[in-house]
Amino acid sequence: MATSSEYAQAVLQAAEAWPRPRSEDGKEYKEFTYGTAGFRMKAELLPYIMFGVGMLSANRSRKYSGKTIGVMITASHNPAEDNGVKIVDPMGEMLEQDWEQWATGFSNAKDPTQLRNAYVHCCQQLHIDEKRPANIIFARDTRPSGEKLVTALKAGLDAVGAKYIDYGILTTPQLHYLVRATNTQDLPIPYGEVSEEGYYKKLATAFAEVMKFSKAESQITIDCANGVGGPKLRELIKHLPADKLKINVVNDRINDPKELNYRCGADFVKVNQRTPEGFNGRPFDRCASLDGDADRLVYYFNEEGPVFRLLDGDRIAILVAGFIGDLVRKSGLADKIDLAVVQTAYANGSSTKYIEQVLKLPIECTSTGVKHLHHAAARHDIGVYFEANGHGTVLFSDRAMKVIRKHEVQSPAQMEAIETLRALIDLINQTVGDALSDMLLVEAVLAHKEYTVREWLAMYTDLPNKLAKVLVPNRALFTSVPGTAERKLATPENLQGKIDQLVEKYRDGRCFVRASGTEDAVRVYGEAAEAFDVDDMVTKAHEYILNSTAEGSSYGNKDDQKAVDDYNEAIHEKADAEKEQQKH
Numbered sequence: 001m002a003t004s005s006e007y008a009q010a011v012l013q014a015a016e017a018w019p020r021p022r023s024e025d026g027k028e029y030k031e032f033t034y035g036t037a038g039f040r041m042k043a044e045l046l047p048y049i050m051f052g053v054g055m056l057s058a059n060r061s062r063k064y065s066g067k068t069i070g071v072m073i074t075a076s077h078n079p080a081e082d083n084g085v086k087i088v089d090p091m092g093e094m095l096e097q098d099w100e101q102w103a104t105g106f107s108n109a110k111d112p113t114q115l116r117n118a119y120v121h122c123c124q125q126l127h128i129d130e131k132r133p134a135n136i137i138f139a140r141d142t143r144p145s146g147e148k149l150v151t152a153l154k155a156g157l158d159a160v161g162a163k164y165i166d167y168g169i170l171t172t173p174q175l176h177y178l179v180r181a182t183n184t185q186d187l188p189i190p191y192g193e194v195s196e197e198g199y200y201k202k203l204a205t206a207f208a209e210v211m212k213f214s215k216a217e218s219q220i221t222i223d224c225a226n227g228v229g230g231p232k233l234r235e236l237i238k239h240l241p242a243d244k245l246k247i248n249v250v251n252d253r254i255n256d257p258k259e260l261n262y263r264c265g266a267d268f269v270k271v272n273q274r275t276p277e278g279f280n281g282r283p284f285d286r287c288a289s290l291d292g293d294a295d296r297l298v299y300y301f302n303e304e305g306p307v308f309r310l311l312d313g314d315r316i317a318i319l320v321a322g323f324i325g326d327l328v329r330k331s332g333l334a335d336k337i338d339l340a341v342v343q344t345a346y347a348n349g350s351s352t353k354y355i356e357q358v359l360k361l362p363i364e365c366t367s368t369g370v371k372h373l374h375h376a377a378a379r380h381d382i383g384v385y386f387e388a389n390g391h392g393t394v395l396f397s398d399r400a401m402k403v404i405r406k407h408e409v410q411s412p413a414q415m416e417a418i419e420t421l422r423a424l425i426d427l428i429n430q431t432v433g434d435a436l437s438d439m440l441l442v443e444a445v446l447a448h449k450e451y452t453v454r455e456w457l458a459m460y461t462d463l464p465n466k467l468a469k470v471l472v473p474n475r476a477l478f479t480s481v482p483g484t485a486e487r488k489l490a491t492p493e494n495l496q497g498k499i500d501q502l503v504e505k506y507r508d509g510r511c512f513v514r515a516s517g518t519e520d521a522v523r524v525y526g527e528a529a530e531a532f533d534v535d536d537m538v539t540k541a542h543e544y545i546l547n548s549t550a551e552g553s554s555y556g557n558k559d560d561q562k563a564v565d566d567y568n569e570a571i572h573e574k575a576d577a578e579k580e581q582q583k584h
């Protein structure tokens with residue numbers, strides 16, 4: 001065993017108060033994994049994990065000589081009784097992938113002795129100097145369980161001698177902002193003031209700047225999922241220029257936790273392809289929904305009928321990439337700056353075609369999960385990335401920012417373009433997808449282009465598509481071929497071959513299967529020129545998936561079964577609505 005430090009000793013003692021949860025019969029320990037969304041589960045299972053997250057984030061900070069690390073407590077769009085936690089790296093990015101295994105390791109230590117040993121092992125393996133300072137900042141969303149989780153987090157931080165600041169209730173992107181602002185405050189160009197107020201000021205100032213060349217006045221209704229986005233949006237509005245944008249805030253009740261994400265919010269709207277419950281907008285009113293921690297944004301409107309029209313992440317990416325591309329060209333920087341769009345395989349084929357053929361921009365397709373998109377976007381001078389579900393942002397490299405800041409213009413038109421571009425750098429959250437910042441960005445682009453939601457939708461027509469979830473006994477059997485952005489399966493054997501044959505039958509057909517990273521399920525996505533072809537294709541792929549596993553389909557439990565049934569029902573309703581539309 002490793003030599004035990006003072007902190008290791010403190011861990012041993014303090015961890016007693018945060019025992020690892022057992023299963024319902026009290027025998028088995030639960031197994032935990034730090035995945036795409038950090039740790040996320042029923043809130044009552046989390047205090048023990050939070051203690052370990054405190055210890056690990058302290059190590060992360062020490063590894064970076066005391067740079068500030070963030071911890072965000074949220075379960076985003078999940079129900080109110082869930083909660084979760086994510087660690088934020090010094091520049092506001094998500095935790096480096098190599099460290100996820102340490103988080104998983106700490107969370108699966110069975111007792112205080114094992115946890116102490118895991119801590120000591122981590123310090124040794126990663127050469128953590130415990131004498132270095134450890135600085136952490138943290139925040140939580142509006143879930144009531146957050147308070148207890150903060151207590152557990154602080155216990156872990158105290159045990160290993162970390163210093164911390166509790167920022168109370170914030171959106172996820174606000175915490176990411178604060179991490180970067182804290183770590184850059186002594187640099188020549190700090191990211192922003194180190195306060196929540198500083199966040200609003202930065203966004204509002206940049207928005208006013210971007211809008212100074214536009215005369216448009218817009219109105220929008222924003223559904224805040226009854227989460228943290230509500231009060232924070234109201235705060236932001238106080239800082240915005242009142243004449244350019246009128247925001248009607250709805251679903252901002254945060255006192256009754258049962259209302260959080262309940263029949264409202266970005267995920268509900270996207271999955272069910274409908275407006276939030278109680279929605280009473282008129283046809284063509286511009287609306288948007290945030291999710292429970294305000295890092296996702298989707299737009300939508302109703303046509304007469306009413307026919308629901310979604311403007312998802314693919315469309316936000318295209319709107320924004322097109323606008324930025326124009327600005328780069330107009331300011332005379334086209335040959336100095338490379339601009340690219342990053343998508344996943346779930347992006348609608350029509351959006352990909354539009355980017356290639358109309359915008360003429362390079363596209364990268366990555367595996368699902370924001371960390372993959374973010375890293376790919378960061379390799380370009382300007383990288384635009386959005387998942388179809390509405391999570392995304394635009395990254396400007398240091399080089400691009402320098403070029404844009406220093407560029408000397410030759411004409412008033414160039415001046416307008418470059419000033420707008422400069423302001424966009426400040427308007428867009430450079431750390432992570434941010435629904436409030438993205439909303440201002442979309443509004444700015446629509447204002448400049450003088451687009452209504454109808455015109456925005458008319459940019460291209462989505463291929464009919466369907467996303468289904470299949471529960472299988474063991475999703476680990478479904479592995480993807482490396483380098484295919486999860487578009488091709490390596491195993492189960494022969495399944496990909498069958499899907500390839502199937503797809504050939506349909507015009508513009510595309511279909512792929514992959515194991516979900518966040519749920520115990522396999523996802524199948526299909527699209528084709530005709531909606532009935534999509535239905536046929538996805539139904540057949542579904543059958544192939546079930547046949548490919550030895551025991552066939554077995555639903556985990558009744559809740560899972562119901563979730564799948566609800567899900568499939570929603571998807572079918574969507575398909576029906578689309579068919580109905582096509583008749584008109």
Ligand SMILES: CC(=O)N[C@H]1[C@@H](OP(=O)(O)O)O[C@H](CO)[C@@H](O)[C@@H]1O
Pocket residue numbers: 036037346368369370387389515516517518519523
């Ligand atoms: C098809 C789909 O929407 N997948 C989602 C979902 O990932 P899966 O690995 O498909 O479960 O959750 C991720 C985390 O929130 C999100 O990044 C991603 O877009």
Ligand SMILES: [Mg+2]
Pocket residue numbers: 076077291292293294295296
């Ligand atoms: Mg979220």
